[in-house]
Amino acid sequence: MQKYFPVIIVFLFFLSCNSASKRDGVDDKELLTVTIEPQRYFLNQIAGDIFRINTLVPPGTSPETYEPAPSVMLEMAKSKIYFKVGDLGFERAWSSRLSDNNPDVKVVDCSAGIELMGGHIHDHEDGDLDHHHESMDPHVWSSPKAVKIFVQNMADALISEYPEYEDIFNENLERFVAKVDSIDQLISTALEDIPARSFIIFHPALSYFAEDYNLHQHSIEFEGKSPSLSQIRELVDVARKENINTLFIQKGFDKKNAEVIASEVGAEIFEIDPLSYKWDEELIRIAEILSRWNN
Numbered sequence: 229m230q231k232y233f234p235v236i237i238v239f240l241f242f243l244s245c246n247s248a249s250k251r252d253g254v255d256d257k258e259l260l261t262v263t264i265e266p267q268r269y270f271l272n273q274i275a276g277d278i279f280r281i282n283t284l285v286p287p288g289t290s291p292e293t294y295e296p297a298p299s300v301m302l303e304m305a306k307s308k309i310y311f312k313v314g315d316l317g318f319e320r321a322w323s324s325r326l327s328d329n330n331p332d333v334k335v336v337d338c339s340a341g342i343e344l345m346g347g348h349i350h351d352h353e354d355g356d357l358d359h360h361h362e363s364m365d366p367h368v369w370s371s372p373k374a375v376k377i378f379v380q381n382m383a384d385a386l387i388s389e390y391p392e393y394e395d396i397f398n399e400n401l402e403r404f405v406a407k408v409d410s411i412d413q414l415i416s417t418a419l420e421d422i423p424a425r426s427f428i429i430f431h432p433a434l435s436y437f438a439e440d441y442n443l444h445q446h447s448i449e450f451e452g453k454s455p456s457l458s459q460i461r462e463l464v465d466v467a468r469k470e471n472i473n474t475l476f477i478q479k480g481f482d483k484k485n486a487e488v489i490a491s492e493v494g495a496e497i498f499e500i501d502p503l504s505y506k507w508d509e510e511l512i513r514i515a516e517i518l519s520r521w522n523n
Contacts, residue, residue: 258390261307263316264291265505266369267338270379271311273404274397275386282307287503288480292317292431292452307333309389311382314339315347315366336385338378342368345435370502370511371436372412376405411508415441415515424522428467428495429476430486433502437514444470448485455485467493473521476500476514496521 260275261282262268268281282303285291295318296304304310312319314337344364368374383401387394419441427434432447446466450459466472472495477486479501490497498517504510 259303259307261304261310263311263313263319264369264503266503266507267311267313267382269505269507270369270375270382270404273407274379274383274400275393276396276400278390278393278396285503287505290317290431290478290480291319291503294318305330305333309334309336309385311336311338311385313366314342314368315344315364319366320363334385334389336381338381339366339368339374340381342374342377344368345439365432365435367433367502368436369507370434371440372408372415372511373440374436375408375507379404379408407508411511412440414512418515418519419443422519422522424471424473426466426470426472427474427476427518427522428463428472428486428489429478430481431478433478434476434514437511441515443518446472448489454482460485460488463489464492467495474498474518476517478502 257278257280259280259282260271261284262271263284265283265285265287268283271279271281284296284300284304285294291313310333312335344366347363347365368378379401383397386397390397425442426444426446427438428446428448430448432445432449434445437443438445446463448455448460448463450456455463467489472493475486475490475495475497477483477497477499479499483497486497489495500514500517501510
């Protein structure tokens with residue numbers, strides 16, 4: 229928690245300076261902020277080009293460890309709505325402070341109403357006391373079924389704030405939900421009969437995807453940390469037992485441990501990007517890899 233404190237202080241200072249101010253008129257579109265790129269994709273599907281959309285976490289950066297610069301927080305303070313995922317790393321540190329200190333920015337929890345899965349344990353420091361916080365797994369956007377609830381929450385917030393666009397939002401939402409259903413059916417068909425139903429991934433970002441399609445995800449990371457040698461050996465044993473041929477590693481992560489495991493069991497390593505703006509293409513690509521290599 230302490231590592232976020234200086235950023236939070238600077239952010240709150242910027243908020244106090246900007247709470248009564250208006251934008252300079254360079255772009256007359258309202259500004260909305262999201263945490264990650266898949267959210268920007270969802271928002272564009274619902275709202276088209278009505279708004280400017282600011283993404284907090286840059287491509288190739290982990291939202292679990294991201295520390296936003298004061299300039300990023302200042303831009304966020306200009307937003308009409310902030311759409312948070314729900315329980316991503318840095319969201320826990322300061323999203324409540326945004327709501328408390330700048331009531332002009334509406335904060336929307338996009339995961340509201342989604343049945344969340346258990347996540348891993350985080351270490352925190354408060355003064356001289358160390359304690360653990362067990363978070364829920366925030367990666368709900370890997371599930372097409374959960375995404376339908378996710379985007380409904382986004383649409384409801386937009387309609388509440390901009391009722392003049394209600395018909396546009398609802399029409400776009402209906403069209404996008406139909407697309408999500410088609411993607412869900414496509415993935416279900418691709419994965420329905422694969423004999424090997426397990427895969428290994430560095431960071432456990434596909435838990436909801438695995439749940440949707442009756443797959444088993446094994447994470448190289450252990451409670452948010454790199455694995456020990458004994459944990460790597462256990463993963464190798466699991467991979468052999470479950471005939472795992474597919475090993476995913478997220479873009480920007482260290483491949484060393486993945487390469488050790490892959491070489492031991494003869495698995496293929498595939499780089500994926502669950503944080504890609506091209507949410508639909510990436511999810512289908514992941515399914516195609518599993519369909520091909522787990523047969």
